[in-house]
Amino acid sequence: MRLPGRLSAAIEVLADIEARRRPVSEALKGWGINNRFAGAGDRAAIGNLVYDALRKRASHAHVMGSDDPRALVLAVAVRDWGEDPQALNAGFEGDTHAPAPLTDEEIARFGRGDDTLAATGNATRADVPEWLEASLERGIGSDWVTQLRAMTGRPPLDLRVNLLKSGRERVAKSLKRFEPLETAIAPNGLRMPAGGRDARTPNVTTDEAYLKGWFEVQDEGSQIVSALAGAAPGEQVLDLCAGAGGKTLATAAAMGNTGQIFAYDSDRARLAPIYERLKRNGVRNAQVRAPEEGALDDLAGRMDRVLIDAPCTGTGTWRRRPDTKWKLTPDLLAQRTGEQAALLDEAVRFVKLGGTLVYVTCSILPEENVDQIAAFRPRHPEFSVIDAAGLWATQLEGPVAALSDAQGGLLLTPLSTGTDGFYFCALRRNA
Numbered sequence: 001m002r003l004p005g006r007l008s009a010a011i012e013v014l015a016d017i018e019a020r021r022r023p024v025s026e027a028l029k030g031w032g033i034n035n036r037f038a039g040a041g042d043r044a045a046i047g048n049l050v051y052d053a054l055r056k057r058a059s060h061a062h063v064m065g066s067d068d069p070r071a072l073v074l075a076v077a078v079r080d081w082g083e084d085p086q087a088l089n090a091g092f093e094g095d096t097h098a099p100a101p102l103t104d105e106e107i108a109r110f111g112r113g114d115d116t117l118a119a120t121g122n123a124t125r126a127d128v129p130e131w132l133e134a135s136l137e138r139g140i141g142s143d144w145v146t147q148l149r150a151m152t153g154r155p156p157l158d159l160r161v162n163l164l165k166s167g168r169e170r171v172a173k174s175l176k177r178f179e180p181l182e183t184a185i186a187p188n189g190l191r192m193p194a195g196g197r198d199a200r201t202p203n204v205t206t207d208e209a210y211l212k213g214w215f216e217v218q219d220e221g222s223q224i225v226s227a228l229a230g231a232a233p234g235e236q237v238l239d240l241c242a243g244a245g246g247k248t249l250a251t252a253a254a255m256g257n258t259g260q261i262f263a264y265d266s267d268r269a270r271l272a273p274i275y276e277r278l279k280r281n282g283v284r285n286a287q288v289r290a291p292e293e294g295a296l297d298d299l300a301g302r303m304d305r306v307l308i309d310a311p312c313t314g315t316g317t318w319r320r321r322p323d324t325k326w327k328l329t330p331d332l333l334a335q336r337t338g339e340q341a342a343l344l345d346e347a348v349r350f351v352k353l354g355g356t357l358v359y360v361t362c363s364i365l366p367e368e369n370v371d372q373i374a375a376f377r378p379r380h381p382e383f384s385v386i387d388a389a390g391l392w393a394t395q396l397e398g399p400v401a402a403l404s405d406a407q408g409g410l411l412l413t414p415l416s417t418g419t420d421g422f423y424f425c426a427l428r429r430n431a
C-alpha cells in the first residue's frame, strides 16, 4: 500500500473506534482481518497513524477546526510526518484508495501552521482533557504543559536484562540487529528508541534470548521504581498487586533468587501469566498466592518489604495507550483513588517493625500519588517517609532526574527521566 491508501485505512480505523467505542488494538486487528492483502509494514504504518492521531487529538483538532477522523489523520500526515499538503493532493490524484483531496480550507489551515495553537488554552496545547488541567498543574508544576507535550511522542521499547540468566552485553549481542542502546538510568536496561513515520516496533519476543528468559519487556520507569524499592537478598517481600508479575520478576532478580517473594493479586486472570514468566525467568524464590479468603493471613507482621503497585488511571502510560487519555472520567479517577487508599490501609498489617512499605503508580495525577501519601500519614503515624531522593543515590547512578514532591516521593516523566510516568514513595514502619 502507498501512503494515500494507508491514510484512508487509518481514517476507517479511527471511525470504527469512535462508532463502536472499540479499543484501538482491537480495531486495528479487525481491520487487518478484513484486509488480508495488507502486509506487516502496512499494518504498522496504519497503527502509527492511528496512535499518533490519538496522542495529539486536541491540538490536531484545533489546527484543523474539526476532530473527525479524516481531519485527525491528515493532521498527523502534515504536522507529525512532515508531508506537504499540496504534495499530498498530487499523490491522491488517480489513486483509487486515496482519501478525498484536501480542500482549500484544509490547506489554508495547515498554512497557518501551529501559530493558532499559541493563542489557545493550555489543555489543548498540552493535548489533555480540560478537566485535568488543574490537577496536572498542581502535581507537576508550572512547566506542566511542556511536560505533557513530551508525553505526546511515541514511546521507546525498553527491556530489562534478567541477571538471573544473562547479562546486558549478551542480550545486546543477541539483539544487535535492532541496535539496542543501554538505558540511561536503569542499570540493567536496553532501549530501542521509537522510530518516526511508518517505523515498526522491533519484534523482540520471538528472539531466542527472550525465549530463554534472558530479558523481559519492561519500561525503564518500571525498572527504576523496582530498583528504588530496594529489595535485598534474603528478605521476605510481599508484592500485593503483582498482576502479570513485571515487578515480581525484577524484584526476584534484585534478590538474587534468595529470600522469598509472595506474589498476590485480587484478579486471577491478571495473575495468570505470572506462572509461565516466573518459569522462563528462572525465578525460584517466588510463591504465587491466588486470591482466596485468608490467602495472606500467615504473612501478617512478617514482611521486610511490601510493594503496592497500585491499580491506577495509567495516566503515566498515555504515550502507549493514548485512547485512555480521552476516556478517563472523574468517576474512574475517584474509583481508583478509593482502591488505592484501601490498599495502603490493607498493606499495613503485613509490614514488620522496621520494614518498608513501597507505594507505586503509573499515574502522574497528584490525587493518586502525593495526596494518597499525605492522607495515609495521619491515618498511620507509625510510618515515616523514607526520602526517595536518598534512595536514588544508593540504588541508581547519576543525579536524581525525577521530580520530587512535598511528601518525599518522586515522579518520573518522559521529560525528566525519559520514561513512562511513574510515582514512587517508600515509608518505614517505626512502631
Ligand SMILES: C[S@@+](CC[C@H](N)C(=O)[O-])C[C@H]1O[C@@H](n2cnc3c(N)ncnc32)[C@H](O)[C@@H]1O
Pocket (backbone or CB within 6 Å): 240, 241, 242, 243, 244, 245, 246, 247, 248, 264, 265, 266, 267, 270, 309, 310, 311, 312, 339, 343
Ligand atoms: C498496576 S497493576 C500491577 C502491575 C504489575 N505489578 C506489574 O508490574 O506487571 C495493578 C494490579 O492491582 C490489582 N489489584 C486491584 N485491586 C487489588 C486489591 N485490592 N488487592 C490486590 N490486587 C489488586 C489489579 O488486579 C492489577 O493487576
